[in-house]
Amino acid sequence: MRAAGTRGGRAGRTVVFACMDADTLGGVQQVTHTVAQGLALRGHDVHVIGLHEAADPFRYVERPLYEQHVAQHRPVGEGRRGTARARVSRLLSSLPPGYVVLTSPTVVSWLADAVPRRLRAIGQYHGSFEHARGTWHFGAVRRAYVGLARSVFLSPEDAARFAEQALLPNADHVPNPLGAWPETTSFLDVPxxxxxxxxxxxxxxxxxxxxxxxxxxxxxxxxxxxxxxxxxxxxxxxxxxxxxxxxxxxxxxxxxxxxxxxxxxxxxxxxxxxxxxxxxxxxxxxxxxxxxxxxxxxxxxxxxxxxxxxxxxxxxxxxxxxxxxxxxxxxxxxxxxxxxxxxxxxxxxxxxxxxxxxxxxxxxxxxxx
Known part of the structure; x- marks a missing residue:
């Protein structure tokens, strides 16, 4: 059962995470499902969307308290962008006010203009500034993230460098979370x-x-x-x-x-x-x-x-x-x-x-x- 409220007494809100594919074995997916389950436990109405179906699905959460959706049952590289957009747009239009976290530059380019006004779009970037600067990611983030409600990066340093060099006034930072905290530690004596x-x-x-x-x-x-x-x-x-x-x-x-x-x-x-x-x-x-x-x-x-x-x-x-x-x-x-x-x-x-x-x-x- 979900908790009745959230930190500080704030009522739960709608939170949507959109990935290219949400169930592939990978870091973005692991973080997405971990955060989705955590927010659901705090009383938010959480949805995880995959624009494509994973070729080899991996289950991250045994008993998810959030809704999971697949826009099209085709792997990344196949299917139609317009079909996925239309299906996601219909889903988002049925949801009450809240937030949509677009987890990569590609997802932002696919969906940013399909997010209804009552759902505030947040662009997330799981890479580093150093890597982005040498690829097409930097230009994509600079062009597409500036008009979003917030742009979220992984460290204070990354957020500051994107804010300065990509001219993003909406830059923020949220680190990836640990899924669990161990009670015991290594003795560090095994070679x-x-x-x-x-x-x-x-x-x-x-x-x-x-x-x-x-x-x-x-x-x-x-x-x-x-x-x-x-x-x-x-x-x-x-x-x-x-x-x-x-x-x-x-x-x-x-x-x-x-x-x-x-x-x-x-x-x-x-x-x-x-x-x-x-x-x-x-x-x-x-x-x-x-x-x-x-x-x-x-x-x-x-x-x-x-x-x-x-x-x-x-x-x-x-x-x-x-x-x-x-x-x-x-x-x-x-x-x-x-x-x-x-x-x-x-x-x-x-x-x-x-x-x-x-x-x-x-x-x-x-x-x-």
């Missing part, structure tokens, strides 16, 4: 580095493997566990073999969400080697278990999660030598791992679900003033 994510080119796990192989030359008890699956698996196996660490780089495949906590409890360092990231939840999740991260400094979201030298270690993007040195330093020093990990957990409190839901309700309140 294991974790790399978590889809085995895709953008994650650059080859760089993490290289750094691990170099850092562990004299610490052969250490292992690197890569959790996830994807198209790079064969290439990454070959890369590990070429570096002579086949037996110490363990490819775990996809681990169910119900068991991922045990992986954090059995790890000591999280490695993040991506080309670009928005707000990588794996870093926040690791921190919630008291685990420090070593990460490429690729975005405001990463910098919001990892305070260099205080909660983890940041190194220049793509600098494998620096990544090697950072891993080596933490692998050699259990006391430092514990110190950074404790600070990481304290810092991750800011990304607990209830606090992120508060941020969303504050955004809604500012729009309604």
């Amino acid at each position: 294991r580095v974790l790399g978590i994510g889809r085995l895709a080119g953008v994650k650059r796990f080859d760089r993490l493997i290289t750094a691990f192989a170099r850092a562990s030359r004299t610490r052969t008890q250490w292992e690197l566990h890569l959790i996830g699956d994807g198209p790079e698996l064969a290439r990454l196996r070959s890369h590990a073999a070429s570096l002579g660490v086949t037996g110490r780089v363990v490819f775990r495949g996809r681990v169910p969400a119900s068991r991922i906590g045990q992986e954090y409890l059995n790890g000591s360092i999280l490695g993040l080697s991506s080309e670009h990231e928005g707000f990588p939840l794996v870093v926040a999740e690791a921190a919630s278990y008291g685990m420090p991260a070593v990460a490429f400094d690729v975005s405001g979201g990463v910098r919001a999660l990892v305070r260099d030298g205080a909660t983890g270690v940041l190194v220049p993007p793509a600098d494998v030598d620096a990544l090697t040195g950072a891993l080596n330093g933490l692998m050699a020093d259990h006391a430092r791992r514990r110190r950074l990990g404790a600070a990481a957990r304290a810092h991750a409190e800011a990304f607990r679900l209830e606090k992120v839901l508060d941020r969303w309700e504050d955004v809604f309140a500012r729009i309604s003033r």
Whole structure:
């Protein structure tokens, strides 16, 4: 049953999240369903819309308290934009006043002008300013988000840079939330580095493997566990073999969400080697278990999660030598791992679900003033 009210006594409102496809295994989808369920529990009337049907649907919430809709039963890349728009427009026209969160520049371009006036449109961007600046995303955000009620980014730094350089007077920031908060933390004494994510080119796990192989030359008890699956698996196996660490780089495949906590409890360092990231939840999740991260400094979201030298270690993007040195330093020093990990957990409190839901309700309140 849904709660009767919301924080501060405000009545529940209509909140709609629209994604290109809402049920693919991915970060945008995970965040959308987590926030949708949280807002529904606070008494809001929440809807999640997929403009396309997911080719391989993934269930994020066992008992959703929100309504789910699919505009057209065709995967992304197929179907008709006009058909999806018309169906979403009919749904939105049937809803009482509230807010529609458009979760990407593509969704904004498809739906912004189909949102009725009584539903205030919010443009969300799950990437970083750094990544957007080098792609078509920057121009799309600059053109399409300026006319919306609010533009929501992942970190204060991202919001400030978009406000200044994309001339967005409506920029705001809401981080991605942690889905749960663990009661226990890792002892950080298992000699294991974790790399978590889809085995895709953008994650650059080859760089993490290289750094691990170099850092562990004299610490052969250490292992690197890569959790996830994807198209790079064969290439990454070959890369590990070429570096002579086949037996110490363990490819775990996809681990169910119900068991991922045990992986954090059995790890000591999280490695993040991506080309670009928005707000990588794996870093926040690791921190919630008291685990420090070593990460490429690729975005405001990463910098919001990892305070260099205080909660983890940041190194220049793509600098494998620096990544090697950072891993080596933490692998050699259990006391430092514990110190950074404790600070990481304290810092991750800011990304607990209830606090992120508060941020969303504050955004809604500012729009309604």
